[in-house]
Amino acid sequence: MTTTQELLQQRKDRIAAAIALEKPDRVPVVPLGDAFAANMMGVKISDFCTKPEVAYPTMIDAFTQLGDLDGIQHASYNVSALSTIWLSKVKWPGRDLPDNELWQVEELELMTTDDYDVIAEKGFGEWLGGFIPRADLGEEFQLFREGWVPTLPAAMKAWEAVGIPVLSPVIFTIPYEYFCGGRSMRAFVLDLYRMPDKVEAAMQATMPFIKETARQVIRGLGVSGCWLGGWRSASEFLSPKLWERFVLPYYKELAAVVIEEGITPVFHFDSNWTRDLSYFLDFPKAKCVISTDSMTDIYKAKEVLGGHMCVMGDVSPSMLTLGTPEKVKEYSRRLVNDLGPTGFILAQGCCIPPDAKPDNVRAMIEAVHG
Amino acid sequence: MSVTSTLAQALGDLDEAAVKSLVEGALSAKQDPLEIVQELQDGMEIVGKKFEADEYFLSELIFAAEIFKQANAPLGESLQKAVKETLGTIVLGTVKNDIHDFGKDIVGMVLTSNGIKVVDLGVNVEHQAFVDAIREHKPQLVGFSCLLTTVFEDMKDAVAAIEAAGVRDQVKVMIGGGPVDQSVADYVGADAYCLNAQVAVETAKKYLRGN
Numbered sequence: 001m002t003t004t005q006e007l008l009q010q011r012k013d014r015i016a017a018a019i020a021l022e023k024p025d026r027v028p029v030v031p032l033g034d035a036f037a038a039n040m041m042g043v044k045i046s047d048f049c050t051k052p053e054v055a056y057p058t059m060i061d062a063f064t065q066l067g068d069l070d071g072i073q074h075a076s077y078n079v080s081a082l083s084t085i086w087l088s089k090v091k092w093p094g095r096d097l098p099d100n101e102l103w104q105v106e107e108l109e110l111m112t113t114d115d116y117d118v119i120a121e122k123g124f125g126e127w128l129g130g131f132i133p134r135a136d137l138g139e140e141f142q143l144f145r146e147g148w149v150p151t152l153p154a155a156m157k158a159w160e161a162v163g164i165p166v167l168s169p170v171i172f173t174i175p176y177e178y179f180c181g182g183r184s185m186r187a188f189v190l191d192l193y194r195m196p197d198k199v200e201a202a203m204q205a206t207m208p209f210i211k212e213t214a215r216q217v218i219r220g221l222g223v224s225g226c227w228l229g230g231w232r233s234a235s236e237f238l239s240p241k242l243w244e245r246f247v248l249p250y251y252k253e254l255a256a257v258v259i260e261e262g263i264t265p266v267f268h269f270d271s272n273w274t275r276d277l278s279y280f281l282d283f284p285k286a287k288c289v290i291s292t293d294s295m296t297d298i299y300k301a302k303e304v305l306g307g308h309m310c311v312m313g314d315v316s317p318s319m320l321t322l323g324t325p326e327k328v329k330e331y332s333r334r335l336v337n338d339l340g341p342t343g344f345i346l347a348q349g350c351c352i353p354p355d356a357k358p359d360n361v362r363a364m365i366e367a368v369h370g
Numbered sequence: 371m372s373v374t375s376t377l378a379q380a381l382g383d384l385d386e387a388a389v390k391s392l393v394e395g396a397l398s399a400k401q402d403p404l405e406i407v408q409e410l411q412d413g414m415e416i417v418g419k420k421f422e423a424d425e426y427f428l429s430e431l432i433f434a435a436e437i438f439k440q441a442n443a444p445l446g447e448s449l450q451k452a453v454k455e456t457l458g459t460i461v462l463g464t465v466k467n468d469i470h471d472f473g474k475d476i477v478g479m480v481l482t483s484n485g486i487k488v489v490d491l492g493v494n495v496e497h498q499a500f501v502d503a504i505r506e507h508k509p510q511l512v513g514f515s516c517l518l519t520t521v522f523e524d525m526k527d528a529v530a531a532i533e534a535a536g537v538r539d540q541v542k543v544m545i546g547g548g549p550v551d552q553s554v555a556d557y558v559g560a561d562a563y564c565l566n567a568q569v570a571v572e573t574a575k576k577y578l579r580g581n
Contacts, residue, residue, distance in 0.1 A: 091469065102520055107472045185472045186479075189432045193384070236566070237428040271548070275424075317549045321519045322557050353519035353549065 007163040011070040015167060018345050019264055019310045021286045027340040029368045030167050030312070031361065032073035033352030035102055037062035040358050046094025049079035049103055052148050056155035064162055066358065067365035073227070073266070073347070075155035075169040078148040079103045083140035085173055085229065086181025087111060087131070090140070102354055110135040111182035113191060116202035124175075124202075124209040135182075152221055168225040168266040172214045172258070174250035175203040176233040185232055192242055203250065211257045218261045225264035225289075228254055234271035236295070248279055259287050266312070270350050271295050277304040285309070293317075294349035302339045312345040315364050320348060320356035325363035332367030377406070381413025382420070384430060386437050389413075393441045403445045410438055411456070414483045421568040428476070431567050435479035456485035458578040460511035461503040461541075463491035466524040473547050474515035480567040486511075486574055497524070497531035504537045511574055514560070516547040525558040533559075542577045546570060 002010075017024035037059040038048035047054045056076040063072060082090045082105060089106045091097050097104070111131070119127045132141050156166050179199065180188040191199050218226070233247045255265045265288050267280070272295040280290060281304070288309050292298050294316035301311050315332055332346055346368055352361055377396065380388040389410075396406050417434040420426040426434075460481060464474045471493045478488045489507045491499055500512060512532070514525050525545060532538045545555055546564040555563035561577075564570040 101467065102518060104469045104518075106469065107475075186432055186436075186475065189429050190436055192429065193386075193433050235427075239427045239429050242429055316551065317519050318522075318551050318554050321522065321549075322553055355520050355522075 004161070004163040008160055008165060011163065012165045015071050015165065015345065018343060019286065019289055021307070021310065021343045023342045027336045027344055027346055027368050028070035029346040029365050030071040030073055031063070031066075031069060031347055031352060031365065033062070033348070033356070033361065034059070034074070034077040035354035036352040036356050036361070039354055040065075044094070044099045045102065045354075046092070046099040049077060049093060050095075050143065052076055052078060052151035052155070056151075056158055060158060060162060060164075062358075063164070066362050068369065069164065069365050070368075071165045071167045072159060073167050075152060075159055075166040076148070078144065080140045080144035080148060081171065083137050084144050085171060085177060087135065087137070087178050088181040089135070089137070105181070107184050109182075109184045109187050110137075111179065113183075113195060113198070115182075116179075116191075116195070116198045120198070120201040120205045124206040128209075131182075149217075149221075156221075156223070166223075166225075168227045168264070168268075169223050170217055170221065171227040171229050171268075172210060172217075172254060173229040174233065174247065174254060175206040175210070176246050176250065177229065177231060178206065179203070180232045189237075192246060196245070199246065203246065207250065207253060210254065214254065214257055215261055218258065218263055223263060225266055226258055227268040228258070228265045230267065230269045230273070231271065234269065234273055234295075235276040236272035236274075240275070243276060244279075248276070252282065255283055255288065259284055264289060266291050268350075269293065269296060274300050277301055280305055281308055283309065289345065291345075291347065292349065294319075298335070298339065302344070306339075306343055310343045310345060311339060312347050314347070314349040316349050317351075317353040317356070320360045320364070321353050323360055325357075325359045328360045329363040329367050332364045336368055375409065375412075377409045378412035378416060381410055381434060381437055381441070382416025384417075384433055384437065386433075386440075389437050389441050393444065397444060406445060407442065410441055411483070411485045414438060414480075414485075418484065418568055418571060422572075428567065431480050432476060435476075435483045438483035439479065456487070457575065458511065459487040459489060459507055459509040460513050460544075460574060461489045461491060461500060461507060461509045462513040462515070463495035463500065464493040464515045464517075465521050465528055466494055466496055468516050468518050468521045468524070469493045470515070470517040470547075473517065474513075477513065477515065477546065477564075477567045477570050480571055481574060484571045484575070486571075486578070495528075497528040500528055501531055501535040501537065504532065504535075504541060509541060510578055512541045512543045513564075513570065514543065514545045514547075514558075516545070516550060519549045522554055522558060525554075525560070529559040544570060544573055544577075 014024045014028045040062045043058045091104045093101045258265045267290045270293045274297045291312040292314045294314045298314045377392040482488050542561040544562045545560040552563050562573045
């Protein structure tokens with residue numbers, strides 16, 4: 001009989017083979033669901049998203065009931081993380097919204113154009129120290145830094161104790177995402193046209209902080225992978241000229257750092273990145289994963305990057321919510337057959353939505369087993 | 371080439387300074403503000419065509435709509451009158467239980483700058499508020515924006531509320547937003563799913579022109 005430790009190792013090996021573009025014994029499935037797990041287990045969203053001691057046990061309880069998965073993308077969840085990535089206020093269930101509503105980002109201009117100058121002059125870290133109280137984000141950053149991050153090692157250990165490895169428990173991203181969130185999307189896009197040099201100077205002054213934070217987190221927590229998240233920096237939102245200047249170089253720089261630290265960057269890309277897939281041929285071969293959310297053409301991703309980078313995805317949120325187990329399994333099997341057996345990991349697109357049907361998620365997980 | 375057609379091209383080229391200067395010059399020369407608005411809308415047509423040709427992307431739509439808005443500022447009342455006299459009206463809102471506004475706002479800006487009057491109901495809009503707005507503003511179109519799968523039911527309920535109020539046949543319902551696709555449009559009973567802001571413009575124009 002296989003022990004939990006042996007099972008854990010088999011799953012780690014399966015995922016590692018997929019990332020290395022070797023042929024695993026079968027295509028791995030590595031899902032992620034946060035509020036979905038809370039809903040499935042009848043846990044209040046307000047508790048789930050603010051209390052680490054509730055979040056990861058709830059996720060483990062849910063996913064161990066959903067079938068034979070090979071890994072999980074995140075070990076835990078905390079709503080405070082969103083404010084640290086997007087420098088934004090987020091309405092929290094239990095604080096700003098009823099207990100079982102989903103958290104939602106508020107589109108506010110918390111950063112001003114003058115902030116670019118301060119960041120360029122003083123560096124991002126020093127600027128952030130002043131920005132947090134000014135933007136009234138003290139509670140968010142305190143919960144993130146003191147309440148949640150220190151609990152991640154225990155969360156990862158708890159997953160491994162049930163034989164499930166955690167692929168990418170931490171998230172890093174590029175200055176574009178910070179500034180676009182802090183300025184609001186419309187204002188930030190206008191900044192890119194009206195004061196590009198100022199924005200670029202601030203971005204460049206932000207990278208040392210992001211890279212140093214990434215190194216410290218990777219070394220401190222002992223993770224083997226991370227998300228390099230891309231949401232508003234998607235190709236579909238920007239002209240190639242802007243994307244090549246304000247997005248691509250920063251992913252390259254950040255990916256180089258995390259690869260140098262010996263871990264796998266998972267490009268978690270929401271929205272449509274199809275236009276720019278070929279740029280990812282410049283990233284180190286067989287070291288990265290590109291995870292798309294059903295808006296990017298995953299078949300095109302495989303065609304362009306298949307010999308270079310593991311592709312992950314992409315059962316759509318709407319299919320998991322409105323579809324049937326038969327439809328989900330049919331689509332998932334098609335992905336496994338067409339995009340496997342090498343260099344492919346089956347997963348949902350983005351994150352399993354809060355109101356996905358558990359039977360649909362079960363069908364996705366079952367699909368790798370035939 | 372006349373001053374105003376140069377204006378349309380300047381907007382099509384996203385030349386913010388040239389648009390500002392040309393509008394100021396046209397106003398000084400006592401040109402009819404309605405003609406200026408028309409030229410600006412022609413400029414937005416150029417922008418739309420470049421978007422469809424994958425020459426422009428959302429960033430250009432946002433910048434073009436901003437240039438349009440700034441250029442219209444000195445035209446004041448004339449713009450309002452012109453917009454009323456153009457293609458038609460859409461009642462737009464982010465549905466109940468969803469507070470995301472950036473997608474809705476961008477679609478609203480782009481529709482406005484393409485000559486469609488936008489009645490923006492904001493975010494977290496009650497179903498009845500759509501019904502009330504249809505009765506008050508007599509739009510041809512209703513647009514729902516959403517970023518959450520959890521509000522698919524709310525979109526469905528909003529369509530049902532419009533039906534129950536007996537005004538469903540007066541409007542076409544268009545939906546859009548991150549998790550929305552054709553299956554969602556079918557589920558909620560919408561007439562069209564719009565992949566992005568420019569598709570929303572083209573869909574709206576198609577309905578308003580009756581084809």
